[in-house]
Amino acid sequence: MEPHEPDLTAVPVTSVLAALADDVRLQIVRALAEGGESACGSFDFGVSKATRSHHLKVLREAGLTRTRAAGTSRLVRLRRDELDKLYPGLLDAVLTERPPA
Amino acid sequence: MEPHEPDLTAVPVTSVLAALADDVRLQIVRALAEGGESACGSFDFGVSKATRSHHLKVLREAGLTRTRAAGTSRLVRLRRDELDKLYPGLLDAVLTERPPA
DNA sequence: GGCGTCGTTCGATAGTTGTCGAACAAGGGT
């Protein structure tokens, strides 16, 4: 099964933004930005594995992540270079947790 | 009636992103970035005025715009300075129409 | 081969959101 990872230029901006506009997914993206390539199971943000799988699918189909099989797990990584090239500043603006100053 | 314009630091990032993650609203934001302060009625993107009003409300409550009365109309403007300070690069990354290269 | 782990998919459900027409409200002009 091809994991359906689209060309970023083919994804409408609104889809990229929508993918980031969810708390769980934003936490996943932040974890990926910090920790690099990680297994799906390493994201435990209080949702079931079905929900987690759903969010990872949304991120993948929005062009934000790539997934590859690794034995019994799947490794996910941020497509940071491509994102930074196509939307410079977007990730930086969004990645840092913002304390309610 | 206070137009309910929140402090930007009090708005969760996901709300800002969600506000931008809609085609109509993104067009409104782009028009505001280009044309500066404009009347609500100047945004005709193929939706009814009820829908337009709804979108402007979403933008306002996400801290993206400010609205002031001006006679019979209402003028809307982008809170660009605040946005650029709090989320540097966000608007720039999103404002330019992207031709499917 | 059989078992446990890891992840995806399915079906259901509840909540959110985009859209509209119609009704309403506020102002300005004549």
Place this chain on the structure above:
DNA sequence: ACCCTTGTTCGACAACTATCGAACGACGCC
């Protein structure tokens, strides 16, 4: 005073989305 223009608000409705448990599939290991 009347009307027209400009926006907002109110249901209503359809579409989408986040969530879950359960069933399924793939892989490694014993």
